[in-house]
Amino acid sequence: MKPTIRYWALLAALATPAAHAVEYRTVLPKQSAISFEFRQMGVPVAGGFKRFTTQMVFDPAKPEAASARIEIDLASIDAGSVEADDESAGKLWFDRSVYPKAVFTASQVRALGNNRYEMRGTLTLKGKSRPLVVPVTYRPGQNAATFDGAFILNRLEFGIGEGMWADVATVANEVQVKFRIAASGR
Amino acid sequence: MTLNTRYTTPAIVLHWLVALLVFVGFPLGVYMHELPLSPTKLQLYSYHKWIGITVLLLAGLRVIWRLTHRPPPLPDSVVRWQRQVSAVVHGLLYVLLLAIPLSGWLMSSAKGFPVVWFGVLPLPDLVDKNRELGDLLVGVHQVLNFTLLGLVILHVAAALKHHFIERQPFLQRMGWSKQEQL
Numbered sequence: 001m002k003p004t005i006r007y008w009a010l011l012a013a014l015a016t017p018a019a020h021a022v023e024y025r026t027v028l029p030k031q032s033a034i035s036f037e038f039r040q041m042g043v044p045v046a047g048g049f050k051r052f053t054t055q056m057v058f059d060p061a062k063p064e065a066a067s068a069r070i071e072i073d074l075a076s077i078d079a080g081s082v083e084a085d086d087e088s089a090g091k092l093w094f095d096r097s098v099y100p101k102a103v104f105t106a107s108q109v110r111a112l113g114n115n116r117y118e119m120r121g122t123l124t125l126k127g128k129s130r131p132l133v134v135p136v137t138y139r140p141g142q143n144a145a146t147f148d149g150a151f152i153l154n155r156l157e158f159g160i161g162e163g164m165w166a167d168v169a170t171v172a173n174e175v176q177v178k179f180r181i182a183a184s185g186r
Numbered sequence: 187m188t189l190n191t192r193y194t195t196p197a198i199v200l201h202w203l204v205a206l207l208v209f210v211g212f213p214l215g216v217y218m219h220e221l222p223l224s225p226t227k228l229q230l231y232s233y234h235k236w237i238g239i240t241v242l243l244l245a246g247l248r249v250i251w252r253l254t255h256r257p258p259p260l261p262d263s264v265v266r267w268q269r270q271v272s273a274v275v276h277g278l279l280y281v282l283l284l285a286i287p288l289s290g291w292l293m294s295s296a297k298g299f300p301v302v303w304f305g306v307l308p309l310p311d312l313v314d315k316n317r318e319l320g321d322l323l324v325g326v327h328q329v330l331n332f333t334l335l336g337l338v339i340l341h342v343a344a345a346l347k348h349h350f351i352e353r354q355p356f357l358q359r360m361g362w363s364k365q366e367q368l
Contacts, residue, residue, distance in 0.1 A: 041232040042305035080298055087223045170225035
């Protein structure tokens with residue numbers, strides 16, 4: 001590659017964020033995912049949710065003004081097996097006929113540097129709301145940026161798996177939740 | 187000349203350990219799969235898988251031992267066709283004792299549940315998660331198990347027949363007593 005081209009490419013790359021700050025509002029559902037992993041009898045079981053909606057506004061120049069709201073359709077669960085999917089709908093788990101959705105609302109976003117942010121908010125699940133702090137990594141991209149976050153959800157805080165299922169020796173209390181939200185900017 | 191009428195001690199120990207595990211693991215498998223989902227069911231599945239992997243390990247050792255150690259000769263009363271059937275049945279028993287745990291391990295992998303031996307040692311997944319393959323392997327596991335059940339009945343019946351009906355010294359071949367019971 002000729003040095004001049006490299007020079008202009010470098011200049012363009014450096015100039016872009018400053019030239020026009022990007023604001024991310026349009027979420028790309030097909031490139032977004034919410035997954036989780038938990039242990040039963042010491043065995044890792046992977047699952048996720050296929051349907052969820054995300055509303056968000058994020059401008060890397062003004063992270064403190066960011067907002068986000070994620071609504072998860074709990075009926076779209078993959079809990080590792082058909083049997084577990086069916087079981088999770090019941091009263092002891094999500095009690096889905098009463099609480100069909102999980103909702104996370106971000107209330108505060110703080111920049112930690114290096115495209116890392118701390119998102120504080122509230123998770124509402126099965127009628128219980130609990131504060132949640134999630135580290136999020138922002139990756140700007142050509143067409144879309146991605147926001148990756150992960151946190152540990154203690155299922156018993158939300159009454160997920162009550163009664164006979166409350167025994168954490170069989171199904172662990174800790175559920176590792178991961179999400180990736182892809183959004184295009186303007 | 188000393189007449190060797192017993193299998194070697196390691197072969198005998200392995201035979202009875204595997205027999206014990208099969209006699210626990212088989213009914214456990216039949217019972218657990220009908221249960222509605224519950225913590226008990228998850229526990230029983232885990233115990234069943236731990237037993238199965240242990241059988242695979244012990245049966246593997248047993249086959250290696252069998253290939254390197256000659257079993258005691260059969261009594262003269264055992265006729266030619268019985269010797270042939272015996273060889274086939276023993277061969278199939280060894281194959282099934284390896285194939286059944288393997289089919290269970292494959293099933294577990296295909297269903298997306300890794301096997302963690304005794305809840306401590308994670309074993310590699312043999313295949314990727316695949317619902318159709320998982321369902322197919324359920325059938326394979328069942329057929330292999332009921333074949334094993336049939337062969338075990340035959341195996342036990344033949345040993346008892348030789349010993350008690352033909353009154354030939356037979357059970358000591360796999361017995362604990364080192365004394366000749368002639």
